[in-house]
Amino acid sequence: MSSILFATITAGTPLIIVALGQLIAEKSGVLNLGAEGMMAMGAVTAFAVTLHSGSPWLGVLAGMGAGALMSLLFGFVVLTLMGNQVATGLALSIFGIGLSAFIGKPYESDILPTVEAIRIPVLADIPIIGPAFFHQQALVYFSWALFFILVWFLYRSRSGLVLRAIGESPSSAHSIGFSVIKIRYGATLFGGAMAGIGGAFLSVFYTPLWVEGMVSGRGWIAIALVVFATWRPFRVLVGAYLFGGVMVAQLFLQGSGIQIEVPSQFLSALPYIATIVVLVIISRDRNTVRLNAPASLGKPYRPEE
Amino acid sequence: MTLKKDSQTRVRLELSAITKTYPAVIANDRVSLTVRQGEIHAVLGENGAGKSTLMKMIYGVTKPDSGEIKWQGEAIQVENPAQARSLGIGMVFQHFSLFETLSVVQNVALSLPDHQNLEGLAIKIKEVSDRYGLPVDPQRLVHALSVGERQRVEIIRCLLQNPKLLIMDEPTSVLTPQAVHKLFDTLRQLANEGCSILYISHKLDEIQSLCHVATVLRDGKVTGSCIPSQETPESMARLMIGKELPICQHDTPSELGEVRLKLNSLSQNSDDPFGTSLHGISFEIVAGEIFGIAGVSGNGQQELLYALSGEFPLASDALIEVCGQAVGSQSPDVRRQAGMGFVPEDRLGRGAVPQMSLSDNALLTAHSSQFDASQLDPSKPGKMLKNGMIQLSKVTQFANNCITKFNVKCGGAKSVAQSLSGGNLQKFIMAREILQAPKLLVVAQPTWGVDVGAAAFIRQQLIDLRNTGAAILVISEELEELFEISDRIAVMANGRLSPAKKLTDTNIDEIGVWMSGMWPKEKSAKDNHHV
Numbered sequence: 001m002s003s004i005l006f007a008t009i010t011a012g013t014p015l016i017i018v019a020l021g022q023l024i025a026e027k028s029g030v031l032n033l034g035a036e037g038m039m040a041m042g043a044v045t046a047f048a049v050t051l052h053s054g055s056p057w058l059g060v061l062a063g064m065g066a067g068a069l070m071s072l073l074f075g076f077v078v079l080t081l082m083g084n085q086v087a088t089g090l091a092l093s094i095f096g097i098g099l100s101a102f103i104g105k106p107y108e109s110d111i112l113p114t115v116e117a118i119r120i121p122v123l124a125d126i127p128i129i130g131p132a133f134f135h136q137q138a139l140v141y142f143s144w145a146l147f148f149i150l151v152w153f154l155y156r157s158r159s160g161l162v163l164r165a166i167g168e169s170p171s172s173a174h175s176i177g178f179s180v181i182k183i184r185y186g187a188t189l190f191g192g193a194m195a196g197i198g199g200a201f202l203s204v205f206y207t208p209l210w211v212e213g214m215v216s217g218r219g220w221i222a223i224a225l226v227v228f229a230t231w232r233p234f235r236v237l238v239g240a241y242l243f244g245g246v247m248v249a250q251l252f253l254q255g256s257g258i259q260i261e262v263p264s265q266f267l268s269a270l271p272y273i274a275t276i277v278v279l280v281i282i283s284r285d286r287n288t289v290r291l292n293a294p295a296s297l298g299k300p301y302r303p304e305e
Numbered sequence: 306m307t308l309k310k311d312s313q314t315r316v317r318l319e320l321s322a323i324t325k326t327y328p329a330v331i332a333n334d335r336v337s338l339t340v341r342q343g344e345i346h347a348v349l350g351e352n353g354a355g356k357s358t359l360m361k362m363i364y365g366v367t368k369p370d371s372g373e374i375k376w377q378g379e380a381i382q383v384e385n386p387a388q389a390r391s392l393g394i395g396m397v398f399q400h401f402s403l404f405e406t407l408s409v410v411q412n413v414a415l416s417l418p419d420h421q422n423l424e425g426l427a428i429k430i431k432e433v434s435d436r437y438g439l440p441v442d443p444q445r446l447v448h449a450l451s452v453g454e455r456q457r458v459e460i461i462r463c464l465l466q467n468p469k470l471l472i473m474d475e476p477t478s479v480l481t482p483q484a485v486h487k488l489f490d491t492l493r494q495l496a497n498e499g500c501s502i503l504y505i506s507h508k509l510d511e512i513q514s515l516c517h518v519a520t521v522l523r524d525g526k527v528t529g530s531c532i533p534s535q536e537t538p539e540s541m542a543r544l545m546i547g548k549e550l551p552i553c554q555h556d557t558p559s560e561l562g563e564v565r566l567k568l569n570s571l572s573q574n575s576d577d578p579f580g581t582s583l584h585g586i587s588f589e590i591v592a593g594e595i596f597g598i599a600g601v602s603g604n605g606q607q608e609l610l611y612a613l614s615g616e617f618p619l620a621s622d623a624l625i626e627v628c629g630q631a632v633g634s635q636s637p638d639v640r641r642q643a644g645m646g647f648v649p650e651d652r653l654g655r656g657a658v659p660q661m662s663l664s665d666n667a668l669l670t671a672h673s674s675q676f677d678a679s680q681l682d683p684s685k686p687g688k689m690l691k692n693g694m695i696q697l698s699k700v701t702q703f704a705n706n707c708i709t710k711f712n713v714k715c716g717g718a719k720s721v722a723q724s725l726s727g728g729n730l731q732k733f734i735m736a737r738e739i740l741q742a743p744k745l746l747v748v749a750q751p752t753w754g755v756d757v758g759a760a761a762f763i764r765q766q767l768i769d770l771r772n773t774g775a776a777i778l779v780i781s782e783e784l785e786e787l788f789e790i791s792d793r794i795a796v797m798a799n800g801r802l803s804p805a806k807k808l809t810d811t812n813i814d815e816i817g818v819w820m821s822g823m824w825p826k827e828k829s830a831k832d833n834h835h836v
Contacts, residue, residue: 158414158421165404165415172402175366176416177387291406 005132012244021194033089036219037096042199067196167294228279323372395463562592565776597791646743707736798822
């Protein structure tokens, strides 16, 4: 039981980090569909740096940088050149997946040493919950901290208020004197950096190796999570752990040797299907969507000269 | 040039030779004006005269190409709105710059420079709102506020920064007459305390009752300045439009005919959190009359229009009858076939496809109109569709007709809809519907954003259409307009429709009171029926 809970949390963690990053970018009105590519770049960079330096933390830092750099490219095209966000994001995904495969070619046979989990004294001794929640990788604790900080930032701080205001009406925000483009750059870079950390988590902590295509759609799921969670951080958390839970359950089922009349491909698809179905059901209330969705999402904004 | 020379009052703002050019037009051409302390200074001009551009330059939203701005005697460059605010310049925009999903106090906090504790700020908002008679609840979300309340939020937001100059861009276009009086009291109080006000408007009566000095703009140039209290509306109109103010010929209603539009207690829940539900709306419009619906926007007009146009089909056919045909659940096309024409308030998007040419846009609603080629008017083309094929020459002929008859300024029938100015596009859309000779015409905001001369022309066309025996429903926020053209008038408030009154039996003040939802309980169903 404890090990299933443990695995669920581990599987959900990269999604939380990436989706919360995207949530911030989207709240400012920027829709970056390049999460998959940014994660892939983060994963391969983190893997390579960790392998050469021996330090997983340098690796995570490098992964974060790679993700941020990718989002800077995206930001330049859509915020400075006013390019179409959807098309640019799709291109960024394809570009990131391809480039990461190219960079990662020499590393495909390498394996990193497992990074020791951090045990929180006392709390980790609680039966069942303890080992699952409090004997985890550092990035798991990071994802929880990120969640609490972002909730505070978005709903309690003035900067968060400004960010939401810009996502709702960039022209109004401009007319009361905020620099829409600069703030959107900041939010986009943050989204990219988080996507990079999410990728790093996969290649350095989750499965400490590099395989082409190892992100396997998690970037897309993260984007879907944000939308179906109606841009609310808590629902992102729920959705991510739901995905993790079904992922672990189906792996457990496939590995248990129980004879079932369902193709294994279907089982592998189950986490994706289950997450989307559940989130569609929670997000079917149009009012919540109207009140939480950034109204300017995906629309370029050109300040008046 | 009769500018008051009063050396005692200090000059707040001085513009000299401000010029701003956009690719297609010169928005401001060497504009100069002077605003003194405590002065309410009107900037008068038609739409497109360059008023808004000038104000945006003062407020730092855009920058002038040349010219000089002096603030309290010092030449300055206003780089951005934040700098303008720190100088003491506040602006209330025509299209509010509020954030709908945030609360009043959050909206106010966003425009204040320093970090504010929201509870303390809410108390300050209360103080200002009590002092200036601007009641508003700081904790409510903006999307739940009426338009008048939103404007109060904008004004309070400016006042909290102790402005020395307040710019108001067409502030009364969305207010009830009573709310306008209240606003004027607030503005006078501010001016007495020493705040200068730049008041932009094209409404002559307002400027006469409120402003000390007026500067008149036409086509980006200053055409004169005057002291409004010493002028007549006619003399100011001449300065503003360069000719006499056109007057509508509103003859007594012609003979009334059969019922053309009937609503049978239409109720519709709105599932949009920003929308209004409709409650039991019933009325009849007969051939040969113009029925006006007044009301502050956001009281259900949108929802009523969607129900009438057929964009949101209703549950049952019987709810709406067009020319005797029950069409409640039918598509817009069926309604047009039954003889209804429709002009939505949103021109680009619902009234016209922005990227398509005028002739294509004409075809969109006129494709199946039954034009009779043998009619007396030889300029009317025959049917535009023949065996499913488009008769291009007829489409072009019809579009050209619309352009010449309504004097639409454009580069011909091939020009793209979005290249036209708002007023000209509105003229084209009105022409497209009116020239199809509908039995029933539903029009929303017929003259919104159209200049005074063109507005008078459009109103005249509506009256002429009525005189040919059409029934017309006009939904408008402009009371003066409804009083100019309607035969009967009703008011919408909170999704309900007041009883209808003959124009001769009511007046602006009564309708103004009704606009806040306070009309006498219906005595009998008779009131709601036609005369």
